[in-house]
Amino acid sequence: MRTDDRLHAYIDGELDAAAALELEREMAQNPALRASAERLRELSSAVRTQADYHRAPQRFKNAGREKRRWLIFAPAFALAILLGAGIGLYLARPGEDAELVASHVRATLANRVIDVASADQHTVKPWLSARLPYSPPVADLSSEGFPLTGARVDYVGGRQVAVLVYQRRQHIVDVYLWPDGETTGRAFARDGFNVEHFARGGMRYALVSDLNRNELRDLAKLLNSGSGS
Amino acid sequence: MTDRARYEALVLPHLDAAYNLARWLTRNDHDAEDVLQEAMLRAYRHFETLRGEARPWLLAIVRNACWTWLRANRPAELPASQDEPESEAPGPEALAAREFDRRALNEAIAALPLAFREAIVLRELEDLPYKEIARIAGIPIGTVMSRIARARRLLAQALQPAAVTRLRVHK
Numbered sequence: 001m002r003t004d005d006r007l008h009a010y011i012d013g014e015l016d017a018a019a020a021l022e023l024e025r026e027m028a029q030n031p032a033l034r035a036s037a038e039r040l041r042e043l044s045s046a047v048r049t050q051a052d053y054h055r056a057p058q059r060f061k062n063a064g065r066e067k068r069r070w071l072i073f074a075p076a077f078a079l080a081i082l083l084g085a086g087i088g089l090y091l092a093r094p095g096e097d098a099e100l101v102a103s104h105v106r107a108t109l110a111n112r113v114i115d116v117a118s119a120d121q122h123t124v125k126p127w128l129s130a131r132l133p134y135s136p137p138v139a140d141l142s143s144e145g146f147p148l149t150g151a152r153v154d155y156v157g158g159r160q161v162a163v164l165v166y167q168r169r170q171h172i173v174d175v176y177l178w179p180d181g182e183t184t185g186r187a188f189a190r191d192g193f194n195v196e197h198f199a200r201g202g203m204r205y206a207l208v209s210d211l212n213r214n215e216l217r218d219l220a221k222l223l224n225s226g227s228g229s
Numbered sequence: 230m231t232d233r234a235r236y237e238a239l240v241l242p243h244l245d246a247a248y249n250l251a252r253w254l255t256r257n258d259h260d261a262e263d264v265l266q267e268a269m270l271r272a273y274r275h276f277e278t279l280r281g282e283a284r285p286w287l288l289a290i291v292r293n294a295c296w297t298w299l300r301a302n303r304p305a306e307l308p309a310s311q312d313e314p315e316s317e318a319p320g321p322e323a324l325a326a327r328e329f330d331r332r333a334l335n336e337a338i339a340a341l342p343l344a345f346r347e348a349i350v351l352r353e354l355e356d357l358p359y360k361e362i363a364r365i366a367g368i369p370i371g372t373v374m375s376r377i378a379r380a381r382r383l384l385a386q387a388l389q390p391a392a393v394t395r396l397r398v399h400k
Contacts, residue, residue: 105242192284
């Protein structure tokens with residue numbers, strides 16, 4: 001393999017551990033090679049952040065929408081089912097994850113990801129506090145590459161929860177949070193969506209997105225460290 | 230859940246990814262919409278073949294629909310092989326462009342030969358690992374690796390200050 005091809009695979013995280021180690025050893029002794037890797041990273045990130053991302057025209061999204069009218073009643077159905085299943089469902093953690101993913105997908109499909117559009121934590125926080133019996137922490141992580149785009153109130157696990165909406169490139173990250181300090185960090189994946197959980201300061205956090213697992217975990221770490229609040 | 234509801238819940242969330250790929254491969258909105266229409270129909274009909282994640286599965290269908298469409302309508306864009314060794318292969322030191330201008334960058338991606346454009350869009354815009362790209366494009370992982378490397382080398386060349394001017398003049 002050409003050194004150059006290896007360098008590309010390296011910045012893509014696609015070299016196996018031994019080959020990556022070997023290349024790092026070469027780079028330590030060869031500043032030019034190191035500089036090349038750096039320039040490649042810049043090019044890659046320029047493509048990611050500046051290339052046009054073409055979104056599907058609305059008519060494709062509306063296809064089948066008329067058949068989905070019943071989704072308006074989805075929260076009511078969810079409530080009825082949850083009341084029926086009671087605590088059993090709440091304890092069934094995979095069910096909770098599936099519900100979080102379903103809630104995220106529903107909001108994305110119905111184009112109602114955001115009820116209050118603002119990148120300003122001092123606008124978002126009072127908006128949420130006015131609608132919930134608690135005041136969720138709202139972090140500004142734009143300097144870390146996760147700009148806040150707004151928030152909504154959603155209904156998950158039989159309770160109203162705050163949802164902070166962050167953006168990473170073209171991906172939307174929903175951060176669900178509600179009071180309940182009891183969880184150990186864990187992760188879940190389903191249908192191309194990832195879910196990350198942790199607890200901090202008496203609040204449960206669940207991050208849901210089609211963003212890749214590593215970057216979603218980065219955001220979880222930032223929120224868990226209290227950055228930007 | 231009915232099949233229809235499962236299809237809507239699993240496949241429709243990836244519409245933007247599907248359109249973005251079709252748009253980059255056909256390079257215009259009108260053709261991208263035609264191809265997407267066709268691909269979504271195929272996806273619905275072959276929904277039972279979905280195993281595992283929906284996004285790569287849908288992207289593979291869209292990718293094949295694009296190639297079929299291009300073969301029929303713009304055969305010149307599908308050379309027999311785009312993977313022959315590069316005649317003149319600049320090393321990474323040729324990547325000197327640091328300040329990338331958005332327009333030049335988009336033009337440079339659009340100007341990449343089909344196979345390289347496809348690889349770079351799946352890698353950088355869809356953030357897919359080589360393994361998934363190989364499955365979507367139906368090529369070995371080694372070919373994915375060399376196409377991505379080649380695509381970035383071509384982009385870097387096109388984004389040299391002098392080349393940017395050249396690209397504009399020829400448009």
